[in-house]
Amino acid sequence: MTGKKPVFNPQILNHPPVEQTGVEERSVRFTKRSIKGPSKMQGLELVLSMIDLTTLEGKDTPGKVNQLCTKAKHLHDHIPGLPTVAAICVYPSMVSVAKKALEGTKINVASVATAFPSGQSSLRIKLADTRLAVEQGADEVDMVISRGKFHAGEYAYVFDEIAAVKAACDKARLKVILETGELGTLDQVRKASTIAIAAGADFIKTSTGKIQSAATLPVTLVMLETIRDHFQKTGKKVGMKPAGGISKSKLALHYLVMVKETLGDVWLDKHWFRFGASSLANDVLMQVAKEKAGNYQSPNYFSID
Amino acid sequence: MTQQSRLAIWKTYKIYIGGQFPRTESGRSYAIKNSAGKTIANACQSSRKDVRDAVSAARSAWGGWNNRSGFNRGQILYRIAEMLEGRKKQLKDELMAQGYTATVATREINLSIDRLIYYAGWCDKYQALFSSVNPVASAHYNFSVPESMGVVGMLAPTNAPLLGVISLMAPCIAGGNTCLILADQEKPLAAVSFAEVLHSADVPNGVVNILTGYQQELTDWISTHMDINAIVCFDQEKPDWQKIQENGAGHVKRMFRWNTQQLLRAGGQSPYLIMDLQEIKTTWHPIQTIAGSGGAY
Known part of the structure; x- marks a missing residue:
């Protein structure tokens, strides 16, 4: 941030309405691409490198976080050459534990903040x-x-809040969770994405993972298109993170196809695209192991979380 | 105008995975013939991905099924028998369409029903019979109990389209396992109809999964699948037993070849078949002198 406080301009919300049927049909088409052999392997490894391995439970302990960090560093040592995940995502109270456990690695520590998951608190808190x-x-x-x-229509409040948090982030990159499952319509998703991007978000993220109806292909597509429109207008890139409900590698590959066909190759990088997930990693690992060994795998041979 | 005869409605023989009746993922089918060589139906030619889906359905069903009381599993096996009783005619027709005489078909169906009843009875009894309290030289109780293995892959025999499937399935699920059964390649019709019986008999989704297709194509995928804990086939059958053993050895799959002649006749049933698919778990528990431990106990 340059120190200049961004100001909310209601004009940015004047966009054509999102056509739900069109979005849904378009997102179904991303699931029809056939990805096999070497491209599948490449895709799976890319997925692994983009995962924000997440634990956001009231019952999290330093032990649990340490264990997750070990997993982040050693996804499956039986298969050499695998990437590490992009980041570990935890509650603020666990950041120091994760930071220490990940010392000397390139794995980032992400922390949820701002009265996660409901956000029902004052700006000061x-x-x-x-x-x-x-x-x-x-x-x-x-x-x-x-x-x-x-x-309640207080878009300026939402905008200012994001801008203030962005300022408080210092050098940390800011992901803004829209919790699309509570927004209701794709039009609202587009609106919230626009506000978040204008207020300085480095990433926009679908969900907290705490309510049903988390990340879906249509919702993600609308957000990606908002990012694309912003990029075409300003030349500035914003990252995207679908989170919650993505636990199968096939679905993750569908997401990558969508990113590629909406934003292009540049976004196929952990700097611009992430998966917020906890069980996805194991499914991808089992797929990778299956491709290498030739037979179907058992979860018994992979780490529990 | 003469009265038109009704159009025949041909049944689509589908496979049974996770409590649903999908067509095979591969979209392939193969012709089922009667003894005269005439095509009487099409069956799904399942692929390796159907095996994969069936295994994951069986795996997720296992925990719940295994945790049910033996008594409840017995009730459900009994219920399968009840439902089968009501479908006798359909199954008889299907067996006869593939070359059975009425007498032999009826015999096979009756034997199948009786076999279900037999294993229904065993569900809450084999544990008591095969458990033991072991003498040990320390202050411990030491007991061994049978526990289910998990997911079992089963290859049905030829020439017993219904009895073969039931002889495999019943001891397997009676003991709390879940299974994937590859039906007889040439005579799978009764097995598919039996899946419909299962579906209406309170059997939880995924506990039994029935595939049709080419044994040659699927045996390798079943025997190499690391999430299948055990594999059972009949000893007079074609599949390359040595290959199956080699495939399964790497991940310590339990492998059994049951005796075809013994199993497919009247009385071909035994609690030892339930025990084939059990692991024995031994527990040590310290003996406490309750009276001496005071109020802290």
Whole structure:
């Protein structure tokens, strides 16, 4: 940030309405691409490198976080040459534990903040929450928007809040969670994405993973298209992170196809695209092992989380 | 105008995976012939991906099925028998369409039903019979109990389209396992109809999965699948037993060849077949002197 406070311009919300049927039909077509052999392997390894391995439970302990970090570093040592995941995603109280466990690696630590998952608190608390995460060493901050204010039409409030959190993030990259499952329509998703991007989001993210109806292909497509339109207008890139409900490698590959066909190859990189997931990694690993060994694998031979 | 005869409605023989009746993922089918060589139906020619789907369905069903009480599993096996009783005519027709005489078909169906009843009875009894309290030289209780293995891959025999499937399935699920059964390649019709019986008999989805197709094509995929804990076939059958053993050895798959002659006759049933698909778990538990431990106990 340059220190200049961004100002909300209601004009940005004047976009043509999102056509739901069109979006749904377009997203189904991404699932029809046939990806086999070497391209499948390449895709699977790319998926692994893009995962934000996540644990966001009330019952998280330092032990659990340490275990997750070990997994991030050693996805499946029986298969040499696998990438590591992109980041570990935890609550602010666990950032220092994760940071220490990941010392000397290139794996980032992402922390949720701003009264995650509901976001129902004051700006003061949310900023304190953000600073706590950053001070502990978080490389990335995942914030939630105030969906209540958004529905009440207080777009300027939502905008200012994101901008303020962005300022509090310092050097950490900011992911803005829209919690699309609570937004209702694709039109609202487009609106929230536009606000988040204008307010300075480095990433926009679909969901907290705490409610049903998390990341879906149509929702992600609308967000990707918002990113594309912003890029075409300003030349600035914004990242995308679908989270929640992506647990199968085939589905993850569909997402990659969508990213490629909507935004192009540049976004096929962990710097611009992430999967928020906990069980996806094992499924991808089992697929990779199956491709290498030739027979179907058993979860018994992979780590539990 | 003369009265038109009704159009025949031909049944689509589909496979049974996770409580659903999909066509094979591969979209392939093969012709099922009667003894005169005339095509009487088409069956799904399942692919390796159907095996994969069936195994994951069986795996997710296993926990719940295994945790049910033996008594409840017995009730459900009994219910399968009840449902089968009501479908006798259909199954008899299907067996006769493939060359059975009425007498032999009826005999096979009756034997199948009786076999289900037999294993229904065993569901809550084999544990008591095969468990033991073991004498040990320390202050411990030591007991061994049978526990289910998990997912079992089963290759049905030829020439017993219904009895073969039931002789495999019943001891397997009676003991809390779940299974994937590859039906007889040439005579799979009764097995598919039996899947419909299962579907209406309170059997939880995924506990039994039935595929049709070419044994030669699928045996390798079943025997190499690391998430299948055991494999059972009949000893007078074609599949290359040595190859199956080689495939399964790497991940310690339990492998059994059951005796065809013994199993496919009346009385070809035994709790030892349930025990083939059980692991024995031994537990040590310290003996406490309850009276001496005071209020802290």
